[in-house]
Amino acid sequence: MDASIESREVEKPPISFGKEEWTEIDKGKTFIIFLLHVLCIFAPFQFNWSTLWVVVALYVITGLFGMSLSYHRNLSHKSFKPLKWLEYLFAYCGVLALEGNPIDWVSMHRYHHQVADTEKDPQRLD
Numbered sequence: 001m002d003a004s005i006e007s008r009e010v011e012k013p014p015i016s017f018g019k020e021e022w023t024e025i026d027k028g029k030t031f032i033i034f035l036l037h038v039l040c041i042f043a044p045f046q047f048n049w050s051t052l053w054v055v056v057a058l059y060v061i062t063g064l065f066g067m068s069l070s071y072h073r074n075l076s077h078k079s080f081k082p083l084k085w086l087e088y089l090f091a092y093c094g095v096l097a098l099e100g101n102p103i104d105w106v107s108m109h110r111y112h113h114q115v116a117d118t119e120k121d122p123q124r125l126d
């Protein structure tokens with residue numbers, strides 16, 4: 001891990017965090033996520049194996065390659081350095097996870113590590 005990234009202090013939260021008003025994009029994302037959860041109610045009645053494999057594949061593409069490998073380990077913590085085309089491909093997979101653009105996510109996540117377990121933590125669960 002690059003020590004210079006961890007040692008820099010950020011006094012204020014990233015611009016994208018802590019907005020007082022919701023943008024149209026925020027409302028659109030919230031609607032899509034709400035709709036996905038409503039549709040999950042019907043999932044047990046529509047089950048088939050091919051759909052399950054599509055879900056697993058989408059989880060691996062967006063969650064594993066996009067969020068965990070790209071946004072978190074590669075872009076936020078610089079844990080490894082992939083080929084440039086692969087870095088862009090994995091970052092695009094992260095965009096498909098509806099977690100926002102890579103720059104805002106990385107900014108918010110680095111701030112999270114500086115203020116973890118405090119009231120300022122943007123990824124706090126309570």
Ligand SMILES: [Zn+2]
Binds near residue numbers: 072076077109113
């Ligand atoms: Zn982290």
